Structure formats: structure tokens, C-alpha cells
Amino acid sequence: xxxxxxxFHFQAKTALNNxxxxxxxxxxxxxxxxxxxxxxxxxxxxxxxxxxxxxIKEQTIAQLNHYLLQLESEVRKAGGKVYWxxxxxxxxxxxxxxxxxxxxxxVVKGKSMVSEEIGLNEYLEKLGLExxxxxxxxxxxxxAGERPSHIIAPAIHKSREExxxxxxxxxxxxxxxxxxxxxxxxRERLREKFFQADIGITGxxxxxxxxxxxxxxxxxxxxxxxxxxxxxxxxxxxxEKVIPTLxxxxxxxxxxxRSATGQKLPSYVSLITGPRRDGEKDGPEELHLIILDNxxxxxxxxPALRESLYCLRCGACLNICxxxxxxxxxxxxxxxxxxxxxxxxxxxxxxxxxxxxPYASTLCGACRDICPVKINIPHMLLQLxxxxxxxxxxxxxxxxxxxxxxxxxTWSMGMKDEGRYRFGSKVARxxxxxxxxxxxxxxxxxxxxxxxxxxxxxxxxxxxxxxxxEDNQRSSKDHERAD
Amino acid sequence: xxxxxxxxxxxxxxxxxxxxxxxKCLRLAGVEVHFLTGQTCCGQPAFNNGFWREARxxxxxxxxxxxxxxxxxxxxxxxxxxxxVFYPVLFKDDPILLARAQALSQKVYExxxxxVKLLGIETVASKYTGKITYHDSCHLLRELKIYEEPRKLLKxxxxxxxxxxxxxxxxxxxxxxxxxxxxDISAAILQEKIDRIRATDAKVVVANDVGCLMHIAGGLSxxxxxxxxxxxxxxxxxx
Numbered sequence: 244x245x246x247x248x249x250x251f252h253f254q255a256k257t258a259l260n261n262x263x264x265x266x267x268x269x270x271x272x273x274x275x276x277x278x279x280x281x282x283x284x285x286x287x288x289x290x291x292x293x294x295x296x297x298x299i300k301e302q303t304i305a306q307l308n309h310y311l312l313q314l315e316s317e318v319r320k321a322g323g324k325v326y327w328x329x330x331x332x333x334x335x336x337x338x339x340x341x342x343x344x345x346x347x348x349x350v351v352k353g354k355s356m357v358s359e360e361i362g363l364n365e366y367l368e369k370l371g372l373e374x375x376x377x378x379x380x381x382x383x384x385x386x387a388g389e390r391p392s393h394i395i396a397p398a399i400h401k402s403r404e405e406x407x408x409x410x411x412x413x414x415x416x417x418x419x420x421x422x423x424x425x426x427x428x429x430r431e432r433l434r435e436k437f438f439q440a441d442i443g444i445t446g447x448x449x450x451x452x453x454x455x456x457x458x459x460x461x462x463x464x465x466x467x468x469x470x471x472x473x474x475x476x477x478x479x480x481x482x483e484k485v486i487p488t489l490x491x492x493x494x495x496x497x498x499x500x501r502s503a504t505g506q507k508l509p510s511y512v513s514l515i516t517g518p519r520r521d522g523e524k525d526g527p528e529e530l531h532l533i534i535l536d537n538x539x540x541x542x543x544x545x546p547a548l549r550e551s552l553y554c555l556r557c558g559a560c561l562n563i564c565x566x567x568x569x570x571x572x573x574x575x576x577x578x579x580x581x582x583x584x585x586x587x588x589x590x591x592x593x594x595x596x597x598x599x600x601p602y603a604s605t606l607c608g609a610c611r612d613i614c615p616v617k618i619n620i621p622h623m624l625l626q627l628x629x630x631x632x633x634x635x636x637x638x639x640x641x642x643x644x645x646x647x648x649x650x651x652x653t654w655s656m657g658m659k660d661e662g663r664y665r666f667g668s669k670v671a672r673x674x675x676x677x678x679x680x681x682x683x684x685x686x687x688x689x690x691x692x693x694x695x696x697x698x699x700x701x702x703x704x705x706x707x708x709x710x711x712x713e714d715n716q717r718s719s720k721d722h723e724r725a726d
Numbered sequence: 727x728x729x730x731x732x733x734x735x736x737x738x739x740x741x742x743x744x745x746x747x748x749x750k751c752l753r754l755a756g757v758e759v760h761f762l763t764g765q766t767c768c769g770q771p772a773f774n775n776g777f778w779r780e781a782r783x784x785x786x787x788x789x790x791x792x793x794x795x796x797x798x799x800x801x802x803x804x805x806x807x808x809x810x811v812f813y814p815v816l817f818k819d820d821p822i823l824l825a826r827a828q829a830l831s832q833k834v835y836e837x838x839x840x841x842v843k844l845l846g847i848e849t850v851a852s853k854y855t856g857k858i859t860y861h862d863s864c865h866l867l868r869e870l871k872i873y874e875e876p877r878k879l880l881k882x883x884x885x886x887x888x889x890x891x892x893x894x895x896x897x898x899x900x901x902x903x904x905x906x907x908x909x910d911i912s913a914a915i916l917q918e919k920i921d922r923i924r925a926t927d928a929k930v931v932v933a934n935d936v937g938c939l940m941h942i943a944g945g946l947s948x949x950x951x952x953x954x955x956x957x958x959x960x961x962x963x964x965x
Contacts (some may be wrong), residue, residue, distance in 0.1 A: 608869065660766075
């Protein structure tokens, strides 16, 4: 069964009960976080850089139409074709048309979250094409028939042993093989595919409006192959990926690899401006840029959520998130997992379907602190929770919602007046009596039973602080008159 | 100096001993402590759970009650953040209340911040023998950026050996309503925190928020561990 955002609680539980996943997640996130910590230590101007990067994003998103049109015209000038896709299916259809026109049979892909978002692999496979993911992590996930569970490390949920078994089953390798041997096998397989492919599809880390340049950042060289060997290169980008100038790229290239993988620089940075020109030896004959909206303009029109469009997709917030560290990416049931995923999934798939995600956070704020562009994720999660409570959506016909509402209203009524508060605190003391055993509360009725399932609850004190205060005031000389 | 204590509903109802120690610490520091008995809750539970209307009505009440105070001391990073950071968010579309919330936010201090930043306290008279470890509460650390202050105070206590746990800045998994709505995840995060506390061999874990401490204590108690949880005021008032 495919994971869905509706089933977050169930999926999270499954993840918590999977010891090998727990181990893989803890090992991988700790490793990436340590690497990142070392890589940013060398930056003396980290805060300045983050502020600059954020400012660039703020200014670009504020004038998005201007920069996108500039990008379109520059890409065209360089010989590329540009297609505006409002929805996933528009992008799918454009690619399908191209496939038919080229009589393509084999498509190689570089890692692209946008292609996941539009379900491109399944779509193309239905059309009878062979689609091969060429990023090692994506390749593993594709062999396993799964979906990526992390923006940067798609197979982060898999242990080495699981990968070895998978390769044995699918590629016939020795299950005892070293990682380097497995990589070697994958490389050989993929090398053939690069040469046979009719079309290469990639995402874009950045698109520079000033020059019409697509920027791709990677470590394995597979993207370089994907963009230079097949005769046709298709780039899929979300509307928020545009940046104004080449000079801006410098700022982001300092931040992105450090945040994503803890590297000063990735092994490959490709800057692609148009298809192959006359006299050039490599490069595709055609370059198609698909600029996809797919719900992003909905985020743009929502001032409280707008800054989620600044995201570089570095994945750092996933690594640092205490919730992601425990449940991994698949539990979220959405293309984008983790803290940033919990913010952008509701506007992309609908608030009701993604209703569990804004609550899948302790609001600890570690995501905001690690974000290279300082996206205030916890505050946006609060905004979304507010939207779920009041704005019309199907959540309002959910009985759980009304129980919560009833409890909240009763509680807030009790808090609104000193007399009621005192009365309520007496009633609560009576109510807790049957549950109090040896100064401990180990069982409470639903919904509080969810707490006491794994933790004891602190009993209310015999007397509240204010009673002490009043006694103390009465007996002390410096009696304070009420204000 | 005159200061109003907003003791928080959790301290009032669950941990009055923390309140008593807070008063003691503040008085020792020469502060004339005031306590408005009309105070209840800052509204954070409703706010965090998305019920902003209910939160707004409690926030308004708080503003009316405390507006006249010169200084407000709050022994919780989380409740102090609510007043300082989130009241202005709640009233962003109401210019008058926004102005009043912003003015109020300038007068609010978290307890350790108040002692170190405002009063400049460097030495404390208390004694507390033993190894303790300090847990950074999320709102205190990341909304209010308070990291050094509590450590400075704890190190100044005679007899205290402060041992840092691994990743003290990691959340304990409480998150208010999160601990109920996503109780399994919450418990798994807590387990990691407890393991890290145990690894320090400290007998006491200290924090500036009784919310986190209640959560940690709940786990410790369920696992029959004898490690104690203490609010920072309890260490500073010990003799």
C-alpha cells in the first residue's frame, strides 16, 4: 500500500517499530549533521551569508513574474525551449508529446524532487518507456520499488545490509560484497543506460534569470552524463527555483552543499546554458525547460506561508528534526517529508488531506536554526494549525476535532476568570484522586491515556502556589495591597 | 527593584515549591516581588494547538492584567516566548492590541535572563552538592536565544558540578499537545533524552521550564530511575 499523508500516525508507528530503520536513520542523520557542523565551522561569515541568501530569495520571490519571464527569454535566446506547466498533468503531457515525437524508449533521470511530485516515473512507465534513475540512492529506491525518503539522501532509510540483499536479488551480486563493489556494479549498469538513452531528465537547483543558465549540483557525475549524452535534455523546475544573477549563485553555492551534505563544494557543479551549439562536441541537441507551478502560486498568495518558497531543498531540516529522526521520510506519506514538507505539503495537496503534518512537530525550532535561508518553519506550522481549526475544511466534520474544541473551550473558559480558575483547580484535584497511587499517576482516561501509556503524569500539588503566597503575605509585614 | 512574577499555571498547580523558590531567589537578589492573584494561563496550549481565538482572549486578559507592571518575570522559556514573541503574532491584525502587546513584550524577562542580564548577578549564595546536567528547553533556546545565562548561574552555585549531556539542545519530545497527539513519537524522542541524561551519571537534571521537566520526570518515573528533575530556581535557592 502506498503511504499517504492521511495515514501519518499509522505510518509513524510502523517506522518506530522497525529497528533496522531506526538504526539506519540515527546513523545517517548523525553522520550528515556532524559533517555539516564541521563544514560550516570554516565559514566565518555564516550569518551574513544566510542573511544575504535569504534577502536574494525574498527579493526574487517578491518579483517572481519578472525573473521568470527574463529566464524564459534568456533560455530561448540560448536555443532552449520553454514550457509553462500549471499543473502536474500539463508537465506530464508535454513530456509525453516529446517522447512520442522522438520515438523514445529509454529515459535516464537525474535526481529530481519535482519529478517525484508529478509522479513522472509511473506516468512514463505506463506509456511503455523504460525509466532509469541514475543517482545511486534513487537507483536503490527504484530497484526496491519504493519512493525516496529524504530530499538529498533518497535511500537514507536503508541499511547497507538491506542494499546488499536488494542488489543480490535484482542484480545478482554477492550478498557479502563491499559497498565499493556494489557501487561498481551499479555504475556499470548505469553507464550502458546513459549511452542508450533517448532522453535525459533532471531537475534544477537554480535557474539564473540573467543568463538563462540551469545550475545542477551533484556528487556522482550522473547528472553530467544525463545532461550531456542523450540527444534531448528536459529540465523540470518549480517556479521558485529562479535566482536573478550569476553573482547570486556564489552565495548559494557556499551554503547549499554545506547544509545538504556537509561539503565545501560538491564534486560536480554543472552550469547549462542552452543545448549544444555549432562546433561544440557534447551536449544535447535539444533543451526543454519545464517551469512548473503545481500549487506554488497558492503558497505565493498566502503571505504567512510565502517564505517556504525560499527553500533550497538542502534537507538539513530533515536531518535535525527530532520527529524525522524517529519516523523517517516515508511516514509523512508525501513527496516532501520533514519540517519543510509539513509546511509545503498542505498547500500542495490540500489542508485536509495533509492535516496530520502540521502537528508532526514539537515546534522545537531546530529546523529554523539550521536552515540556510532561515525559513521560520515552526511559525508556519502554527499558522497551518490555526487554518485547520477555523477555516472551512473537512477537518471540521471530524469528531476528534470537536472533542479537542470542547476541551479547549472549557479550559479557556476556566482560565478567563480568577474565581473559575480557583474552582477549576479544586475540581481537578477531586478528579485526580481516583488515579493517584503512591504519589504517581500512571493511568488516565482517553485522550490523556496517550501520555500515561509510556510516561507517568505529575499529580496536581496539594495546594497551588497562590495559596502559599496569600498565607505568606498575610504573615509578612510588607503586605502588598492588590493593584 | 520591583518585579511582577507570572508564575505560570503549571508552577502554580503542579510545582508550587518552584514558585516558593522563585520568590526566595528574587528576594535574595533584592527584588520586591509582586504577585497578581488574578493571573491564570498565558494561552499557549490553545495557541499551539491552532485555537487562536481562545488564545487571543487569554492573551488579552494577560495584557490587561500586566500592562501596568514595570517588569514581569516568567520562570519558563515557553510562556515567556508566548508573551514576547507570539502575542504580537496573535494581534498582528489589530493595531491597538498589537502596540500594547509589543510594549508589554519589552517588559517580560525569563527568570535566568532577568537575573543575569538585567540584575547582572554573577555570584549566588546557595549550595548544592553533586553532579547535575542541564537540558536546554526549545523555546528558551531558540525563540529567546538564552543559552549562557542558566549555565552561568548554575556554575556559580557552590558544590555544583555541571556536566553537559550529549546534544543538550535536542528537544525532549514534549511539545505540549504533541505529547498526546503523537505520543509514540514523543516517547521515542524522550527515550533518547533520558539515555543522554543517564550517560552523564548526573543525579539531577535541571531546566528552566517545568513543562519539559514534567515530561522528562514522567519518563524517568515510569522507568523507575532515581534521577531527579529540578527547575533552576530550586538549585539557586538550595542551602
